[in-house]
Amino acid sequence: MIIGIPKEIKNNENRVGMVPGGVRTMVQDGHTVYVQKNAGAGIGISDEEYVKAGATILDTAEAVFEKSTMIIKVKEPQAVEIAMLKPHHILYTYLHLAPDPEQTKGLMKSGCTAIAYETIQLKDGSLPLLVPMSEVAGRMSVQIGAAYLQLDKGGKGVLLGGVPGVKRGKVTVIGAGIAGTNAIQMAMGLGASVTAIDLNTKRLAELDAIFDSRITTLYSNAENIEKAVIDSDLVIGAVLVPGAKAPKLVTREMISKMQKGSVVVDIAVDQGGCIETCKPTTHENPTFIVDGVVHYCVANMPGAVARTSTFALTNVTMKYARMIANMGVEEAAMKDEAFKLGINIYKGGLVYEQVARDLNLPYTALKF
Numbered sequence: 001m002i003i004g005i006p007k008e009i010k011n012n013e014n015r016v017g018m019v020p021g022g023v024r025t026m027v028q029d030g031h032t033v034y035v036q037k038n039a040g041a042g043i044g045i046s047d048e049e050y051v052k053a054g055a056t057i058l059d060t061a062e063a064v065f066e067k068s069t070m071i072i073k074v075k076e077p078q079a080v081e082i083a084m085l086k087p088h089h090i091l092y093t094y095l096h097l098a099p100d101p102e103q104t105k106g107l108m109k110s111g112c113t114a115i116a117y118e119t120i121q122l123k124d125g126s127l128p129l130l131v132p133m134s135e136v137a138g139r140m141s142v143q144i145g146a147a148y149l150q151l152d153k154g155g156k157g158v159l160l161g162g163v164p165g166v167k168r169g170k171v172t173v174i175g176a177g178i179a180g181t182n183a184i185q186m187a188m189g190l191g192a193s194v195t196a197i198d199l200n201t202k203r204l205a206e207l208d209a210i211f212d213s214r215i216t217t218l219y220s221n222a223e224n225i226e227k228a229v230i231d232s233d234l235v236i237g238a239v240l241v242p243g244a245k246a247p248k249l250v251t252r253e254m255i256s257k258m259q260k261g262s263v264v265v266d267i268a269v270d271q272g273g274c275i276e277t278c279k280p281t282t283h284e285n286p287t288f289i290v291d292g293v294v295h296y297c298v299a300n301m302p303g304a305v306a307r308t309s310t311f312a313l314t315n316v317t318m319k320y321a322r323m324i325a326n327m328g329v330e331e332a333a334m335k336d337e338a339f340k341l342g343i344n345i346y347k348g349g350l351v352y353e354q355v356a357r358d359l360n361l362p363y364t365a366l367k368f
Contacts, residue, residue, distance in 0.1 A: 001325040002032045004068025006061040007039040010075045012283035014042025014306035017072035017093065019314045020053035022321070027054030031325050036064045043307040065089070070324060074313065075300055076103055087111030087347065090329060092321060094118055094133075095344055098245045098358045099272035104350065105361070111348040113329055117317060119243045119352060120342035127242060128338075129320070131178050132312035134267075136302040138182025138238060141265040142171070144301075145234040146190060148263045148287065148294050155294060156261025158233045161191030168193045172228040174220070174249055174274060175238035176203050179267050183236045184215060195228045225249055230257045237266040237274040243344075243354045245272040252276045252290075260292030269297040330368050340366070 003026055005017045016039050018026075023033045033055040037047060047057045058064050065071060065084040073093035077085070082103065085091060087110070095116035097104045107114050117129035127134075142160075149155035149169065160169035171187040173180045176198035187194045188211060195216040196207050204217040218224040229235050229250055235258075239246050246268040255264070255277050266278040273279070277290040280299040287296050302309035320339055323332040333340035344352040349364035356363035 002067060002069045003034070003321075003325060004064040004071045005033065005035045005039055005055075006064045006071065006073060006081070007036045008074055009061075009078055009081070010300060010303075013075055013300055013303045015074040015303055015310045015313065016040045016043065016045065017074055018318075018321070019045065019311060020049045020055075022314050022318050023050055023053040023055045025318065025322065026325060029322060029326060032056070034058050034064050034067055036061055040310075043310055070321075072317070072321060074310075075303075076100070077107070079106065082106040082110060085110035085112040089113070090324060091115065091345075092117075092317070092324060094270075096270045097344055097352070097355045098243060099270075101359045101361070104345075104355065104359055107345045108348050108350055108361075112345065113343065113347055114345035115320075115324070115329070115339075115342045116243075116344045116352075117313075117342070119344060120320060120338050121242055122338045125242075127240075129313075129316050129342075130240075132316055133302045133309060134178035134240075135182050136305060136309050136312065137267045138179035138236075139186050140301050140305065141179070141183045141236045141238070141267055142186035142190065142192075142234075144296055145171070145236065145263045145265050148296060149233060149261070151261075153294070154261065154287070154289065155263055156233065156259060158261075160187065160234070169233040170231060171195070171234045171236065172197065172232040173236045173238055174198075174225065175240065175268070176200070176207055177238065177240055179240070180236070180238035181207070183238055183267075184211070187234075188215065192234075195232070197225060197228060220249070226251075226254050226257075229254045232258070233262055235262070235264045235275070237264065237268050237278070239268050239274040240271065243352055245358050246274040248274060248276045250275040250277075255293050256291040258291070258293050261294070262292075263294045263296065265296045267301065270299040273297065333366070334368055 089112040151157040162168035
């Protein structure tokens with residue numbers, strides 16, 4: 001198969017779809033790899049390293065798309081990239097279609113097949129290609145939140161860990177999956193007073209055991225969320241419903257009752273966000289204020305630590321990239337149910353039912 005790695009063009013996105021080690025593996029498997037010039041420059045990977053691994057460097061994204069069958073990216077395709085997709089293309093990347101009707105319609109119109117990292121799902125419900133970025137975003141959310149609590153960043157001037165004789169800052173994490181658990185770990189490490197909220201009582205019991213009952217665990221309902229949010233210095237939204245829009249668990253009214261200078265970080269913003277007042281922002285302009293509360297809602301948080309994120313992502317995406325290249329989409333889907341769930345668009349048809357339902361678009365069932 002002919003594989004193309006274009007340079008990411010989303011705002012401040014320096015990750016790249018494949019590192020030289022992945023290119024070497026693909027070439028050893030007998031495939032051809034084209035990499036756009038300077039695709040890895042943002043994280044210190046030179047074109048020479050890609051060439052040494054067996055890739056051919058092309059000057060433009062247009063050339064990469066034109067010559068390739070499978071396009072491997074990190075973030076969802078932007079409008080100019082969607083315009084370059086043809087029916088023969090296989091797009092393999094994060095998509096997050098549920099809150100994005102324009103992207104979904106564009107991919108359908110292109111006639112391509114699009115596979116979403118975030119909906120490849122194992123039998124136990126885990127999302128292996130989302131795990132590393134959830135770990136990164138969860139950990140980042142606390143260090144970012146801690147920084148924006150500083151007065152010079154617009155916050156209330158609270159140190160999360162406090163100091164002897166002064167109370168610690170309060171952090172509420174809504175959602176105790178991979179991102180939420182990593183946020184809890186970081187907040188605990190900084191010495192904050194932490195509350196974790198989740199619907200899964202078994203998971204709450206596990207957290208109590210992991211953290212030796214040093215955190216407060218609450219069942220997710222409107223009353224518990226409201227009380228915890230209002231009492232918090234930092235609220236982290238980490239709710240994920242695979243392939244679907246995130247539910248709005250923190251309302252505008254709750255935000256209005258928080259102290260001025262408090263901070264919210266919505267990790268789920270690329271799936272629509274679980275905080276009602278959140279809207280996607282960029283690394284260039286990451287925050288905005290609602291009712292005196294600082295909102296950080298960057299939709300590609302791991303892009304700020306792009307080198308760590310790229311290598312972590314390649315570690316998990318390569319397995320399925322090789323399956324696609326070696327077998328083709330259809331055979332890979334028939335052999336691996338987890339991979340099959342990653343197919344969101346097949347030859348222009350929307351084949352992920354939850355996305356079709358969320359966007360009120362026609363659903364087409366896969367025939368294999």
